[in-house]
Amino acid sequence: MSTRRYRSAIACQTCRVRKVRCSVSMTGVPCISCEQDQTECILKPRQGKRHSSHSHRQSTTVFPAPRHYVESSAAMRDTANQSNANPSSPDSSPGGEIVPLQDSQAPLDTPETKVSAASSEPSAADEEQLGVEMVEVALGHPRRECQVPYYIGEQTGGPTSTMHICTTDHLIPKHLLMPAAKPTTLTEDEKTFLRRKGVYSFLSDTASDSLIRAYFHNVHPIMPILEADKLLEYHRSKRLKEYNLILLWGLYTISSNYVPAEIYENEGFTSRKAFKAEMFARAVCVYNNGGEKNNLILLQGALLLGFWNSDIEDHMQPWQWSGRAINLCHVLGLHRDIDAIGYNPSITERQRSLFRRLWWTCFWRDRWLSVSLGRPLRINLDESDTPDPLVSDIAVDLEGIPESVTSAFFPRDLPRLAEYWIQLIQMTKLLGKTLMTCYQLRRPKPTINQIDTLEAELMRFNMPEHPDPILSRLATFYYYHLQLHYQAILITFYRPCSVEAPSDLPSYRQREWQQEMQGKAMSAASKTCNIVYALAQGNFFSFAGPMTPTLLVPAMQVYLLNCKFGDALSRRLGLNMLNMCMMILEELQKTYSVASVCRGIFGKAIQQLFPDDAASISLTHSLPEQDVTPVAELMPPPTSIPDTALQLELFGANVTKADFIDALTAEASIFSFVDMLNFSS
Incomplete structure (x- = not known):
């Protein structure tokens, strides 16, 4: 042939x-x-062998430059220029090469063959060997060291179901450790492409130190997806260049929200958003072109990159990255209990802890992205039996880290923050129940018993109204942030109940019951504003994360509806609450573009609903009119107001008042209209 x-x-x-x-x-x-x-x-x-131009063409890079990273923005062009001159670049160091991390990243050394892995296909013998090794590992007789987790799947009649026929004396666990695949080797052309994109232009030690500390203080407590001791060991020994580059640039991307301005300015960037955009570009470039085969690394990288969006065109990036992470969870079998048929000795306790953290982080992202973007749930808990996460899961990879390092990089309240993370996951489970009960497309109308049962579960999460005074400022912020999540879930639950009565509720009780639900939604909105005020008064918004702006949205929508349908006094009170939230968003938009979009949406809504009252709201930067003057603000105005055009671009001049308000206040889309840009940037 x-x-x-x-x-x-x-x-x-x-x-x-x-x-x-x-x-x-x-x-x-x-x-x-x-x-x-x-x-x-x-x-x-x-x-x-002939060194013809044809053979030369055959050995060139097979990875094209991604469309996302065509250097069209001035910020990225400037960064590329400074990266080439960066003294920490591999090009400026002796040898110009990076020593690879053996067990988790694609090596950068070029083998003497200098042949890309993508330039030839595996043989039939190689492919057969994979199947042979699967059976050998399942039977407990591997011929090579096993490192990579592998999930054989359910006994649905697929090829891997044959493994269960091979033995009759014991059950085969569904989670195995397979021999690691041979790492992809990059050609010089491929490495040159990555180098041109800045992947090998590393940050200074000072910047890296600040970004890693910011990760462990502001990201790890709510998204504990990295193995802390491994990262810190590379950092302490000055070997960050050997750490997996997907995880390194992904960590820098999300940590850039929290570092002082001098950190990115010393790296040659004029703004936080430009710095964050470049970190993201490098992370995605190496994600797509670095030849990484370890699905755990790809899963962790997708979660780190899933908080990115910068403009209207990128508003679905978090949804796409979340879907990729969930798919990898299913590939690895993280949705299934490792010990479902008995204790599985091939998986260590450390791996169990990491797998739980990764799975429940994906679950958390799935539920809140579904709410914010109005998309269907991807994770079905009826198909999962992974045990709930434990407080100890966050501490399992801190053992062995010197006390001096722990105190330098981790918050002192980490045990309390771990408890908050467990509570957040449990809350998120109830958010999922709320979405399935009240929002799914093909669902029966809930009964009064279903509503009462779900409400009782929500009430059991009623937290203390005030944080413990001995908490650090960071832990105090996370307490308030957890409260914001809780109030958002309550509003998500009560809003549809205020317009749709249970199927078995007598008609003579429906109006009274709906008014009661409206009152409870208003109470949750009021508590949200109290929390926001406390955060502003205590100057806690320096700890705010990518998800903070959208947690204000449910309460703002409740107040907007109250302004529309309430009396004159209710409208004035509602406008005051909206004004406070608008000023908070004005502060947050210096870091997160989604805050700018929310300001633009609500500014336009207030202008449409109450043109005579628009002057009483801080809308100077949200509306095109030049004669609108703001009232006295709770916080000093920002020195610069970014994304003004982005705030206004969502709406055309021809939109009608009726259509606009109907879309904004539609009960079936609590978050989706306002949160179309999701949690990030």
Whole structure:
């Protein structure tokens, strides 16, 4: 057949003698056959090889530049220029190469074959060997060291179901550790492409130190997806260049929200958003083009990158990254209990802890993204039996870290923050129940018993109204942030109940019951504003994260509805609450574009609903009119107001008042209209 003419251009001496397919062009030295036979793998150059332009073209890079990173923005062009001059770049160091991390990242060293893994296909023997190793591992007789988690799936009749037929004396666990795949080797062209994109232009030690500390203080307590001791060991030993580059640039992306301005200014960036955009660009470039095969690394990277969006065109990026992370969870079997059929000795307690943290972080993102973007739930808990996360899961990889390092990089209230994370996951479960009960497209109308049962579960999460006075400022912020999540869930629950009565509620009770639900939604909105006021008075918004702006939205919508349908006094009170929230968003928009969009949406709504009262709201930067003057503010105005055009671009001049207000206050889309840009940036 014609395909036989396209044999690999390189084979080891042993495979040439045996006249068998050699995997050296894919795996590097040694090839699979030599490794299995424990023989020396020797390469012998082929004779008479022509160095024609055609052969040169065949060895060039197969990875095109991603469309996302065509250098169209001035910020990225400027950053690329400064990256080339950065003294910490590999190009400026002796040798110009990076020593690879053996177990988790694609090596950067070029093998003597200098052949990309993508330039040849695996042989049938290589593919068969994968199946052989699956059965050997399942039966407990692996021939190679096993490192990579593998999930064989359910017994639905697929190929992996055959493993259960191979033994009758014991049950085969569904979670196995497989031998690691041969790492992808990058050609010089591929490395040059990554270098041009800034992937190898590392930040200064001072910037790295600040960003890693910001991660452990502001991100890890609510999204504990990285192994802390490994990251800190690379940082302490000055080997961050050897740490997985997907995780490194992803960490820098999300941590850039919290570092002081001098950190990114010293790296040559004029704004926080430009710095964050460049960190994201480098992370995604190496994610797509770095040849990473470890699904755990890809899962962690997708979660880190899932908080990014910068403009209207990118507003679905978080949804896409979240979907990728959830798919990888299912591939790895993180949705299933590792010990479902008995204790699985092949998985360590440390791995169990990491798997739980990754799965429940994906679950948390799935539920809140579904609410904010108006998209269907991706995770079905009826198909999952992964145990709930534990407080100890966050501390499991801190053992062995010196006390001096722990105190330097971790908040002193980490045990309390771990408890808050557990509470947030439990709250998120109830958010999922609320969405399935009150919002799913094809659902029966809930009964009064279902509503009462769900409300009782929500009430059991009633937290103390005031934080413990001994808490640090960071822990106090996280207490308030947890309260904001809780009040948002309550509003999500009560809003549809105020317009749709249960199926078995007598008609004569419906109006009274709906008014009661409206009152409870208003109470939750009032508590939200009290929390926001406390955060502003205590100057806590420096700790605010990407999800903070959208947690204000449910309460703002309740007050907007109250202004529309209430009496004159209710309208004035509602406008005052909206004004306070608008000023908070004005402060947050210096870091997060979604805050700017929310200001634009609510500013336009207030202008449409109450043109005579618009002057009493702080709308100077949200509306095009030049004669609107703000009232005295709770906080000093920001020095610069970004994203003004972005706030106004969402709405055209031809939108009618009725259509606009109906869309904004539609009960079936509590968050989706306002939160169309999601949690981030």
